[in-house]
Amino acid sequence: MKRKISIVGVPMWLGQTRYGTNLGPQGIRCAGLMERLKGVGQDVVDEGNLPIGITGCFRQSGENIKNVKTLVDSSEKLAAKVSNIIQEGRFPLVLGGDHSIAMGTLAGVAKHYKNVGVIWYDAHADMNTPETSPTGNIHGMPLAASMGLGHSALTNIGGYQGKVKPEHIVLIGARDVDKGEQQLIEEKHIKMYTANDVKRLGMEVVIAETVRYLSERCDGIHLSFDVDGIDPAEFPGVGTPVADGLSYKESLQAVRLLAAAENLISAEFVEVNPLLDKDDMTARLTVNLIGALFGETAKSKQVQRTDRKRSAEAI
Known part of the structure; x- marks a missing residue:
């Protein structure tokens, strides 16, 4: 499906404590993202990185939460940017940055959809609050905050609460879920496919059930893809x-199966850290995943390689 895609990078690392995810957007770009998307006929515009702070107070005094002001400020900017992209009739493709950026993405998306469905592809549930978090890292809180749970500064991003309902969430790939998160998942009856569930059922079944489940309840589906799900x-x-x-x-x-979902309205790929990568493997394979989400196949990749070779030979 041909889409009008607008790429926006969010160079954020303060949702956790390991420097480097702020380099993720540029690492993904340098791995050939634009070329690949254009190679499969997509109408794609790169709107650059959001100008955001990269330093902040490590921990709020007396609270189990870190770098609140910087993350809220950046999330507000991202929410406005994503909202504008959708208003222009384009598809927001957000490049992280750590997973805290999802608060801004969902705040921008949910302004335009009454019932947003969320596919949370991740090793973690990211449903902690300051009361349940073992670390105080906000990248472990964005899904809870988007449901309206947790610190008021996070739940009110975009000027409103409750961007997504618990029954409109599907977790895929989870295998490191904290005790408080597990309790919330059970209380709210949140649909979850652990990594073991996927192995047992097969990815084709999991995606088919996920798309059907969300399509029956939601008017659009957002994909939040954390590469540590792999x-x-x-x-x-x-x-x-x-x-x-x-x-x-x-x-x-x-992602190839999700490419066929007509109600996919936005996507983000997060947590690529080039400083921890090996030979740019993670960035390169992330570009493969994004390409596949937008219709790239093994055959189309081969055509692109052949075209590049012919261009080089002509020069």
């Missing part, structure tokens, strides 16, 4: 690796 043996450039994850092959199958 096993770190294949995706080493992440700050919070968790063993026994989904494979790259399974993940490629997932």
Whole structure:
């Protein structure tokens, strides 16, 4: 499906404590993102990176939450940017940055949709609040905040609460869920496919059930793809690796299946850390995933390589 795509980078690392995810957007770009999307006929514009602060107070006094002001300020900017992109009739493709940026993305998307569905592809549930978080890192809180749970500064991003309803969320690939998050998942009856569930059922079944489940309830689906959902043996450039994850092959199958979903309205890819990567493997494979989400196939990749070779020979 041909889309009008607007890329926006969010060079944020303060949702956690490992420097480097702020370099993720440029790392993904340098791995050939624009060329690949244009190669499959997409109408794509790169709107650059949001100008955001990269330093902040490490921890709020007396509260189990870090860098609140900087993250709220950046999330407000992202929410406005994403909202404008949708208003222009384009598809927001957001490049992170750590997963805290999802608060801004969802705040911008939910202004235009009454019932946003969210596919949270991640090793973690990211549903902590300051009361349940073992670290105070905000990249472990964006989904809870988007549901209206947690610190008021986070839940009110965009000027309103409740961007997404619990029954409109599907977790895929989870395998490192904190006790408070597990309790919330059970209380709110949030749909979850663990990494083991995916292995047992197969990715084709998981995606088919997910799309059907959300399509029956929602007027649009947002994909929030954290690359640490993939096993770190294949995706080493992440700050919070968790063993026994989904494979790259399974993940490629997932995005290819989602490419056919007509109600996919926005997407973000987060947590690429070039400083922890090996030979740019994580950035390059992330570009493969994004390309597949927008219709790239093995055949179209081969055509692009052939065209580049012919151009080089002509020069």
